[in-house]
């Protein structure tokens with residue numbers, strides 16, 4: 153066999169020992185750093201005043217005691233104990249998480265084909281028009297869009313009267329208004345553009361010759377999508393998930409207008425405690441708790457998505473581990489499912505979820521390691 | 528260098544036309560590519576080389592005509608079911624996969640075990656000189672390394688035909704020359720039919736068994752490099768491949784064996800009938816010759832065939848070579864002539880008089 157040029161380079165040696173001491177000094181006190189800090193200072197000041205300070209105040213409130221009309225400056229964990237033992241909070245939090253997940257899933261699943269269509273099937277010169285059309289719903293106030301859904305989903309609304317007129321149903325469907333379902337539908341519609349754009353950008357960045365290469369190397373259009381397009385679009389999908397999941401969990405307007413008593417979410421609870429019950433500390437504790445929840449949910453989600461990518465990577469790689477990989481995917485789904493079941497049944501639902509996901513995660517990691525060492 | 532003609536046919540184009548809307552990109556391509564051949568498609572930008580290559584790969588539907596690969600009509604056969612693999616101009620290395628995963632991409636449906644496939648991948652990497660690069664992320668590669676990965680990824684599938692679309696154009700000159708040699712060696716080693724697209728005539732001459740020169744969606748000439756250089760089919764091909772001088776001429780008389788020609792500067796002379804190129808009446812009659820077929824005679828050197836006096840109009844010194852633009856006495860145009868520089872022999876100055884020798888056997892007659 154003829155050997156051509158190049159050999160793998162030796163591993164580059166790590167640089168000589170860096171001194172830990174003085175590093176801080178070098179980082180912050182060198183002229184460049186000072187200059188940099190000066191330059192960001194207006195923005196930093198703005199961000200501090202408008203974001204950090206209010207957040208810090210809420211954090212502070214959550215550890216104070218509620219008096220009759222005032223807030224007593226007596227530090228306490230009581231608010232958190234009450235929040236975490238309250239069945240209402242648990243129920244509302246679980247519902248918020250559930251609604252957000254459902255909205256995220258619905259939005260991203262619907263946004264992907266849309267983004268795919270615009271990126272792959274619309275003529276390049278017409279793409280900007282399409283994107284522009286996608287933003288049309290933003291031209292009206294969100295409130296109006298919510299009311300429109302009210303008209304569509306209502307007892308005598310568009311859907312019900314159409315279906316009744318066609319004779320498909322004899323009585324109006326009530327399951328689609330004033331509960332979590334209507335909240336999910338409305339939010340999914342509202343957030344669609346936010347999900348379409350990052351996915352579209354990710355798809356646009358894919359070099360089209362990569363798709364031809366996939367075909368050239370023997371894969372059908374479908375398998376090329378699975379092995380090339382989808383993994384390359386994944387960063388866009390992940391940002392779409394974040395962009396939809398994070399704001400919807402704290403959404404206030406939609407559940408208060410369309411949620412009915414059975415569709416209220418965390419933000420409504422916070423509002424109730426702040427404005428109706430005038431209990432700032434409890435409201436703050438609820439807000440901080442739900443924020444922590446979102447944080448934990450995101451961390452778990454990240455860990456899961458990393459794992460998912462590895463599993464998926466093994467699936468799309470050249471190692472033809474087909475069946476076992478499908479099993480792994482099933483395991484991920486089952487771990488998610490199990491989490492939810494455990495979470496709903498047991499009390500302290502959220503921690504149960506985290507625990508179950510973590511266990512499933514570790515189990516999968518071990519399994520993957522064993523697969524890799526075999527290879 | 529040239530393969531025997533009885534080599535079986537690998538690819539056959541029969542009157543292939545391709546339209547992009549109104550634009551007629553391929554205008555009746557008819558050609559045969561033999562098995563095991565290193566074949567090049569050479570032509571200026573926009574002449575349809577890539578389009579023709581893509582019709583072989585199956586990325587481009589043809590408007591009419593037939594493309595056959597290994598005696599099978601390729602109409603309706605999708606790219607993933609053709610026995611061809613491609614090295615893309617941009618290399619198209621999958622950025623989300625490692626080098627080894629890239630190389631092994633096409634092995635998914637291969638019935639071999641995981642271990643055997645891993646072995647095949649490392650062998651392919653060894654073949655292109657990338658031993659030990661398997662675990663590298665694809666984005667951490669240089670241009671030359673990417674190209675090798677693309678080669679390994681295509682060759683591991685043992686295609687009947689390997690298609691290369693300007694694979695070397697993104698590399699610097701040194702690297703390009705090195706890769707040219709490596710590609711030739713690789714092709715001999717694997718014995719697969721290589722079809723190379725290039726707009727670099729030198730590259731095509733160096734690498735190919737046969738070359739199709741394309742202009743405006745048509746094949747102007749299909750020959751081995753030597754014939755292409757020695758006897759271009761028309762003036763356009765002659766100008767595209769190397770440099771050729773043209774001197775207006777007149778055909779005095781013609782027999783089936785020889786042609787009597789008269790050209791101002793060259794005088795009157797006879798050439799063999801097979802020195803005439805192209806069909807009669809295609810172009811203005813002219814004799815063409817390469818710069819190296821003219822020689823300046825120094826001192827009492829004797830011409831082997833013919834000689835005449837000329838004036839030097841321009842001198843371009845290249846170190847090993849000197850190019851002179853000279854005008855033969857009585858000739859209407861100046862002509863380029865190249866001389867190898869020899870120690871002790873002076874480089875002539877502009878305006879100098881020189882004796883120039885040529886051989887009528889090296890002339891090509893365009894008519």
Ligand SMILES: Nc1ncnc2c1ncn2[C@@H]1O[C@H](COP(=O)(O)OP(=O)(O)OP(=O)(O)O)[C@@H](O)[C@H]1O
Pocket residue numbers: 547550552570571572573574575576577578579726
């Ligand atoms: N998708 C397309 N739609 C319309 N015209 C096209 C398309 N692809 C190529 N063409 C046109 O067809 C002609 C041939 O293109 P092709 O890419 O085959 O040229 P080429 O010989 O490979 O040139 P280059 O050396 O620049 O790569 C060009 O004039 C080009 O503008």
Ligand SMILES: [Mg+2]
Pocket residue numbers: 576577578
């Ligand atoms: Mg091209």
